[in-house]
Amino acid sequence: MTHKTDLKTHSVEAFLNTLIDYAGLFPPAKLPLDQAIRNYASYVNGEDAWIVGPFVIPAASLDQLDEHISLFTEERPLLLSVLGRKGEDEATSVLYMEDDFQKVEELRERYGKVVQVDFFEVAMPSLNPGKPYLEKVQKMMAEHRLTCYAELPIQGNDPTWSDSLSDVLSKVSSINKGYSQPLGAKLRSGGITAELIPSIEIVASFIHGCKEHKVPCKFTAGLHHPIRMYREEVGTKMHGFVNVFAAGLLAYVHNLEKPRIMEILRDQAPSSFSFQPEKLVWNELEVSVHDMKELRERYLCSYGSCSFDEPRDELRALDIIERG
Template identity: 25%
Template sequence: MNTLPPGGVIPELFHGLFDDAAVFPPGNLPVVDAVPAHRLHRTAWYTEAVGPLLCGAGRLGELAAAVANSPETAAIQGRAAGADGSVAAGGRPLKVGLVLPGGSTELAPALAAAAPFELAGVELATRDATEAVAALDRLLPPDVPAAVELPRELLRGDGLDAVLDVLVDSPYRAKFRTGGLVAEAFPDEDELAAFLTGCARRGLPYKCTAGLHNAVRHTDPETGFEHHGFLNVLLAAQETDRTAAAAVLAERDGEVLAKAVRSLTDRQVTVIRNSFTAFGTCSIAEPLGDLAALGLLSSPSPLHQEDR
């Protein structure tokens, strides 16, 4: 992976938007490679756009070993590194978002295993929002944010309102899956609009994950999957009307979306980012490249495929 020169500008709308999900499908970058790649993101001109490195609970030991054995850690060993060497470039702990696909039973052991890192957040998958909130209330340090994800089949019809009502009375965000490895993993515009507007009406923040690393809605030419665009989601995040949100999500013209982004006021940007806080992407350079191509990002040089 080539580093990119300094000098770019990241608009406020995109600050911290791209959580680094490089080790998750479909990217599946080995953890030993994901650590130095994330460190490069953290020192690159676009660092303001980058969130934490996401890691599943079952791979924290692998992550600690990769950090401890990295050349960067060896260079600072004895100065800023801890006993296990779990530090990032510059002597600071690696900022990690903890993903718990196994539910709240994973929470306590995962928190203990994540002790060497700077815990940026917890993402907890569950089938019971009330139980998940109770577990987070009991075990999560008060300064650590969390997001709760329920299966999409439980968020249809009255189930969506019931779950969002539980979360809005908690300190935690919602999390919604916007794609995956099969066509059925991708919600259509109306289903996603129902989630977005349900959150917007309640003032409930959320993050998204999977299938969202391109800026504009499109059909993947290889798989035929219908991918949502993260610009579509950003713009739809300010809508409280489901039909209006679905129309924004359906837009496939990048120039139309780019024009709408350029017309946003500072207040609208604040509203949008208070709602849609981040999404996981296995590529950091790909969404940045899309933004640069649409003229929404001032980058110091083109983002080539080899930078991804």
């Protein structure tokens, strides 16, 4: 995919490449499928297509895609990240996934290379899933050629949450050693009300835990804005996606501990984040374009957003990408 170039291209491209998974079907946008899929088709054919990742869709809605497939071609396929149903327990979760995978395979069979399903996202039944369950999930993912991101529930008022998080990430890391395509972790980073926005400490714990155990991660919800800021619509501060991914990148490169990661997440000054031709700099810490590309590909996947226009417009306003 081509895009405009300028002096910042190398570091900006490494940072933003396929960063935003388009989740227009979900709140607060909650668009009808017809509008959301047409939006996505316009984005992947536009000048900023390089920033766009897959279209996020519930498995239950896959059958509704048939009338929209003509918007895509083998050259510009419909890239999908399928959201599975959450099971109330591990046995139910497995049954739901088996049903969802059948829908994925039927879609692949119908449309071949015009539809590409590489990712599957599913909420874990608890923050303490058994290792046999996780092994079963990973085995099924490998059989269906999918990379899975398991959403871990947030228990912000539980003082043992960080320890439980570390335990499950340790299990995932152990299981991943037997597979070429690792199981990843997903964190819900916001929502439509203040209570749905996790604390800086929770986000830092997630980034630090994934870094320590070398578990790939992604985020969803609440990351409409590049830099952390107060937002009237939720009555509190929202996390910035530049903060979050810069924190992740720098945590890996400099082996940062949680307090330092929290500093990056807390920073509300756009000028603190400098996209230079061959590196990203935050205060005295920096990460090279080479390391950004490798870490984005292996460990820091993307984030789901119900809007593509809003984060793109704010990136333009900050002169991080060129104005259209």
